[in-house]
Amino acid sequence: MSDTTAVGPRSNLRQAGWVAGALLLWAVAMVVAGRVLDDHPSSVWLRGAMVAAAVGGFSAWVAALVRFLQTQDEFAKRVHLIALALAFMVTMTAMVAGDVLQAAGFIGDVSLDTIWMTMLAVWWLSMIAAARYYR
């Protein structure tokens, strides 16, 4: 049988530290990539490297987050699962609504960034709501 309980608080803190570190790494990569790409460099290699840095940084953060979730107990995993499902549904609804609103001419172009930002915001809002419900 698989053990569904969490690791100790020290390990938990270490994993949270990895998440925070990866987030910082991604933020730095995004700032650097943004500044370089704003200058519209002609080099394909440089543009490619900046894209790789930004996406790689984000992927590192996602990987650290997944590792962190794996260390949580079964109850916390369930809360995260519900929050992620909610975030997914809200984001899908927002995407459909955005698409139709664009087609109807009510809104202009929407940045792709808004998709993951919406998902992340709803995920964390759901986690806050769950923390209040289960405290």
Add this chain to the structure above:
Amino acid sequence: MKNRLRVRRAEENWSQAELGMRAGVSRQAINAIETGKYEPGLVLAMKIARLFGRRVEEVFELEDGD
């Protein structure tokens, strides 16, 4: 599913945090189980029962309709 977690915990004079620490879960998890907001998995239920030195049916009980 009904449970007698609060009663068993009181018998041992353990806080929710202490039981959570012994079972390897958070205090919130124990609170959610006690209040019936969350039903634990088989491993956690058996682990909790073992901590109380009881069989799992002495801590957790199926209700009609479960």
